[in-house]
Amino acid sequence: DIQMTQSPHSLSASLGETVSIECLASEGISNYLAWYQQKPGKSPQLLIYYASSLQDGVPSRFSGSGSGTQYSLKISNMQPEDEGVYYCQQGYKYPYTFGAGTKLELK
Amino acid sequence: QVKLQQSGAELVKPGASVKLSCKTSGYTFSTSYMSWFKQIPGQSIEWIGMIYAGDGGTGYNQKFKGKATLTVDTSSSTAYMDLSSLTTEDSAVYFCARGMGITYYWGQGVMVTVSS
Numbered sequence: 001d002i003q004m005t006q007s008p009h010s011l012s013a014s015l016g017e018t019v020s021i022e023c024l025a026s027e028g029i030s031n032y033l034a035w036y037q038q039k040p041g042k043s044p045q046l047l048i049y050y051a052s053s054l055q056d057g058v059p060s061r062f063s064g065s066g067s068g069t070q071y072s073l074k075i076s077n078m079q080p081e082d083e084g085v086y087y088c089q090q091g092y093k094y095p096y097t098f099g100a101g102t103k104l105e106l107k
Numbered sequence: 108q109v110k111l112q113q114s115g116a117e118l119v120k121p122g123a124s125v126k127l128s129c130k131t132s133g134y135t136f137s138t139s140y141m142s143w144f145k146q147i148p149g150q151s152i153e154w155i156g157m158i159y160a161g162d163g164g165t166g167y168n169q170k171f172k173g174k175a176t177l178t179v180d181t182s183s184s185t186a187y188m189d190l191s192s193l194t195t196e197d198s199a200v201y202f203c204a205r206g207m208g209i210t211y212y213w214g215q216g217v218m219v220t221v222s223s
Contacts, residue, residue, distance in 0.1 A: 032209070034209045034210075042215075043202055043204075043214060043216050044152065044213055045213070046211055046212075049209045049211075055211070087152060089152070091208025091209045092208070094166055094168070095154050096208060098151050098152045100151050101151050
């Protein structure tokens with residue numbers, strides 16, 4: 001199985017700050033990488049797909065980049081509603097696998 | 108708009124089976140994929156498998172083969188997941204989500220609790 005190593009495990013950011021979350025795949029995944037945001041008691045919401053494509057309705061302060069095995073999610077201008085847990089997920093090879101998650105809090 | 112409405116919470120006894128449903132609207136169900144996921148509260152997400160509604164073709168995570176069976180009813184635009192021989196390790200929230208690989212819309216999730 002492809003292992004997805006996400007870092008950091010948690011972070012806190014001030015209002016307006018820019019943060020980045022990293023995701024490392026154990027083998028190349030050809031940009032079949034998605035980022036999801038999950039809030040307590042809710043289902044995950046797709047933010048970014050194919051590494052850098054912004055899902056409809058997602059604010060442009062979210063952006064994704066990367067290739068090969070290394071990917072990142074950047075959140076510019078941190079807002080209170082951005083608090084939650086963020087997951088990366090590879091959709092390249094069965095079984096599709098997720099990172100352990102990054103908990104983002106407002107400082 | 109796209110909606111995936113999952114059935115309500117389940118409390119089941121060890122050894123029993125349960126069938127979860129995911130009723131969809133707002134898109135063409137019969138030409139779409141549906142994926143299912145498991146999440147133990149406080150933990151990450153696991154992919155269980157997916158089904159193509161057009162022909163019922165399935166793909167499973169080896170870990171869930173024999174545990175989960177995915178089916179669809181195109182007449183009601185509903186996807187189902189049967190979970191069998193339940194143990195306490197199957198207690199979790201289960202999600203359906205439209206798509207394969209990349210999943211664009213998710214159901215609200217259903218809590219399955221396995222307890223005697």
